[in-house]
Amino acid sequence: MQSRSDVEAILAYHEATKHSVESVRRGGHMLDFTNMPRPWKLYNVPLPEVPLPQQLGRTGVSVGDALLGDSSPVVGDAGLTLSDLASVLQLSAGVTKRLRAGNGYMYFRAAACTGALYHIELYIVSGPLSDLPAGVYQYGANDNTLRRVRDGDFRTVAMQAAGLDSAPAAIVVYTSTFWRNSWKYGSRTYRHAFWDCGTVLAHSLAAARANGVKADLVTIYADAPVNDLIDVDGEIEASVALLPLGEGPDVPSVDTPARLDIPVVLLSRNPIDYPLIRDAHEATTLDSPAPVGSVSREGGEGSAPGGDLVPLGEGAPLTRTLEDVILQRGSSRRFAREPIQLSALAAMLDAAGCPVGPDGADAAEVFNDLYVIANAVEGVEQGIYRYQPSVRALEPVVVSETRALSEHLDLDQPLGGDAAADLYFIADMPAVLDRWGARGYRTAHLDASTRAGRVYLAAYALGLGATGLTFYDDEVVEALGAAQGSAVTFLIAVGVPWRNRRTTE
Numbered sequence: 001m002q003s004r005s006d007v008e009a010i011l012a013y014h015e016a017t018k019h020s021v022e023s024v025r026r027g028g029h030m031l032d033f034t035n036m037p038r039p040w041k042l043y044n045v046p047l048p049e050v051p052l053p054q055q056l057g058r059t060g061v062s063v064g065d066a067l068l069g070d071s072s073p074v075v076g077d078a079g080l081t082l083s084d085l086a087s088v089l090q091l092s093a094g095v096t097k098r099l100r101a102g103n104g105y106m107y108f109r110a111a112a113c114t115g116a117l118y119h120i121e122l123y124i125v126s127g128p129l130s131d132l133p134a135g136v137y138q139y140g141a142n143d144n145t146l147r148r149v150r151d152g153d154f155r156t157v158a159m160q161a162a163g164l165d166s167a168p169a170a171i172v173v174y175t176s177t178f179w180r181n182s183w184k185y186g187s188r189t190y191r192h193a194f195w196d197c198g199t200v201l202a203h204s205l206a207a208a209r210a211n212g213v214k215a216d217l218v219t220i221y222a223d224a225p226v227n228d229l230i231d232v233d234g235e236i237e238a239s240v241a242l243l244p245l246g247e248g249p250d251v252p253s254v255d256t257p258a259r260l261d262i263p264v265v266l267l268s269r270n271p272i273d274y275p276l277i278r279d280a281h282e283a284t285t286l287d288s289p290a291p292v293g294s295v296s297r298e299g300g301e302g303s304a305p306g307g308d309l310v311p312l313g314e315g316a317p318l319t320r321t322l323e324d325v326i327l328q329r330g331s332s333r334r335f336a337r338e339p340i341q342l343s344a345l346a347a348m349l350d351a352a353g354c355p356v357g358p359d360g361a362d363a364a365e366v367f368n369d370l371y372v373i374a375n376a377v378e379g380v381e382q383g384i385y386r387y388q389p390s391v392r393a394l395e396p397v398v399v400s401e402t403r404a405l406s407e408h409l410d411l412d413q414p415l416g417g418d419a420a421a422d423l424y425f426i427a428d429m430p431a432v433l434d435r436w437g438a439r440g441y442r443t444a445h446l447d448a449s450t451r452a453g454r455v456y457l458a459a460y461a462l463g464l465g466a467t468g469l470t471f472y473d474d475e476v477v478e479a480l481g482a483a484q485g486s487a488v489t490f491l492i493a494v495g496v497p498w499r500n501r502r503t504t505e
């Protein structure tokens with residue numbers, strides 16, 4: 001059960017891991033490449049394997065159809081198959097390209113991830129599918145293979161942990177292996193666990209929908225039974241989200257099984273412990289799926305928009321197929337200082353709105369507000385705007401020159417200043433924590449990152465570029481004029497990628 005002290009603990013974590021000009025100047029730690037964690041989870045004993053098709057199935061569904069509209073799947077749900085599952089896994093966490101690095105290769109995965117360190121693992125708790133026996137499986141992205149961790153139908157364990165009434169065909173469990181990211185980012189990795197899980201989740205949700213499979217994000221569940229079920233310790237590696245897929249047959253009732261302690265290959269010679277990560281995770285851990293807190297949210301996106309609103313108009317169509325977009329995507333390393341159309345921004349903001357929020361929350365249960373720094377959007381004066389989804393319009397906060405400010409706010413990286421627009425997700429954290437307890441910290445970050453993951457896909461579908469960025473926490477909140485105590489939960493910059501610039505030089 002979470003308490004006031006858990007809320008204080010997660011707020012203390014957030015405070016301690018803020019970036020400021022001062023903290024960045026003080027510097028982080030040096031990267032020790034001799035102690036760099038491996039990018040995959042490898043078991044030290046052979047487990048039964050189910051290789052997935054090397055050739056990705058093509059649904060041909062457009063990004064627009066996979067992202068927009070109501071939450072029903074694009075095609076009828078004909079029952080989850082191994083091929084659907086393979087598509088969801090490959091498009092979420094599969095290897096999509098490799099680049100030479102030193103004597104070996106650097107492998108890039110389907111979804112964007114801080115530092116390309118890929119600390120998010122996927123497991124499947126499956127009932128019997130037509131072509132997959134019931135079991136608990138780990139997805140090995142290194143060889144695109146499922147490994148069976150447990151034999152049998154254990155969906156009921158995950159369902160009880162999440163308080164689900166109806167049986168899904170399978171449940172995907174997302175974990176973070178913190179050291180694989182904290183090697184570079186130290187204690188701030190606890191935020192990255194949710195940022196990087198959200199970009200993966202956005203792909204999973206879109207791929208599920210494109211394959212005609214119902215999928216809903218679950219962030220509120222009892223942690224221990226889920227961790228035990230997939231055989232992770234909840235400390236080095238811990239579950240961070242669940243995604244029930246499809247509808248399945250009735251579930252047999254089983255007890256939560258004990259850990260198996262299957263030996264795994266060490267991540268690196270000397271993993272470093274970050275107590276702040278452990279403390280933050282403990283504070284946000286639940287022993288039951290019941291949400292806590294009862295204070296309802298005031299203000300936020302529900303508040304009446306003011307000022308001269310800029311209506312978005314119709315969003316540009318997102319016609320490229322989901323598979324093409326994901327297989328060809330890559331974060332922009334440089335933007336050309338060129339404008340984007342308002343209809344393109346409209347399409348990206350539409351994509352940022354999920355039809356169903358985390359844990360079945362409806363649109364009124366808003367975890368994050370969305371602010372736009374418009375550096376170069378045709379028909380929109382340079383300035384800071386708050387997005388008002390209820391009227392699909394931008395509400396001006398400050399109309400002024402923004403390039404220098406937006407370059408500064410993202411840790412003085414040119415990307416934010418060169419982008420056509422910077423989209424900031426902002427959670428009114430005191431209100432979220434009042435409503436949801438310390439677990440709300442996770443949910444708010446997952447809500448933002450999943451929505452940002454959808455913005456990435458929309459940007460690529462439009463032939464534009466996008467990248468996640470990190471930021472000076474307090475300076476952003478102040479510049480945007482957000483409520484005291486608000487937290488920045490994701491920053492994504494979008495614009496014309498340098499290689500595609502229209503001008504020739």
Ligand SMILES: Cc1cc2nc3c(=O)[nH]c(=O)nc-3n(C[C@H](O)[C@H](O)[C@H](O)COP(=O)(O)O)c2cc1C
Nearest residue numbers: 108111112113114115116195330331467468469470
């Ligand atoms: C939440 C998040 C924050 C990121 N922050 C930065 C950043 O501050 N600077 C940067 O150059 N890239 C940033 N990136 C981009 C990653 O470095 C990039 O996703 C990773 O190298 C994988 O490459 P890919 O996205 O092209 O597949 C960020 C990505 C994410 C998801």
